[in-house]
Amino acid sequence: MRAYGNVLFSFYCDDLFFKKGLCELLDGVYSVSNSKDNIKSNIKRGVVDDYYWIDIVVLSSKSIFEKLPKQERSFGDDSHGVIVFCSENMTHVVKGVNGYENAIFFTDKLNVLEVKRVFTNIIFGGSARRREIFEKTKFGHLTDRERLVSELLKKGMSQKQISQLTGINVKTVSSHLRSAMSKYNVSNLLEYRVKLLYINEVSCS
Numbered sequence: 001m002r003a004y005g006n007v008l009f010s011f012y013c014d015d016l017f018f019k020k021g022l023c024e025l026l027d028g029v030y031s032v033s034n035s036k037d038n039i040k041s042n043i044k045r046g047v048v049d050d051y052y053w054i055d056i057v058v059l060s061s062k063s064i065f066e067k068l069p070k071q072e073r074s075f076g077d078d079s080h081g082v083i084v085f086c087s088e089n090m091t092h093v094v095k096g097v098n099g100y101e102n103a104i105f106f107t108d109k110l111n112v113l114e115v116k117r118v119f120t121n122i123i124f125g126g127s128a129r130r131r132e133i134f135e136k137t138k139f140g141h142l143t144d145r146e147r148l149v150s151e152l153l154k155k156g157m158s159q160k161q162i163s164q165l166t167g168i169n170v171k172t173v174s175s176h177l178r179s180a181m182s183k184y185n186v187s188n189l190l191e192y193r194v195k196l197l198y199i200n201e202v203s204c205s
Contacts, residue, residue: 002026004123008051012069013058018085022056025112029119052079052130054122059086059094068198070099081122081134085110092186096137097198104133140183149176153189154196 002009002023009026013019057069082103084094091105106115121129142150145168152162159177163170177189186192 008053011056054081056083093191093195102134146176146180
């Protein structure tokens with residue numbers, strides 16, 4: 001964990017080389033950082049009201065099949081953001097799931113200067129700039145039928161099984177799922193099923 005001004009950064013990254021690179025990037029943006037002990041002391045004393053907490057999460061290409069790191073709300077939704085480094089395809093799965101509503105994504109096409117610019121704006125740009133960077137992801141509401149087939153898909157059922165259980169034609173099930181996937185910003189059933197696992201409740205109209 002590192003603090004720059006009133007911004008706290010925590011890292012979730014198994015790749016120590018990559019983590020070291022991120023720490024050096026941050027130190028290049030702002031040369032003075034508080035020690036971990038100072039941050040812990042501030043938290044214990046309750047001096048956290050003015051802090052903005054940012055988790056930096058680095059996901060491997062196979063993380064789509066693994067458990068995503070759980071993001072805990074330390075100071076509330078408006079004072080917490082997540083920076084995610086992952087593949088382009090994984091952004092569709094991760095975007096908007098529990099704990100990742102306020103997130104910005106860097107893919108394998110990232111530009112180091114752009115990353116540095118974002119970190120600079122986070123540290124020095126103030127709350128208005130952070131709200132622009134960490135724009136909250138919102139999903140469109142599903143219809144009752146879309147919600148029903150989505151919940152059954154989440155339980156591991158195939159489209160054929162959903163059709164047999166609900167009495168809805170297979171083509172209609174497929175149509176409902178395609179519509180729901182477009183609202184949840186995913187492009188295929190695997191991505192949608194994984195995303196549903198990380199959403200507490202499928203939204204309905």
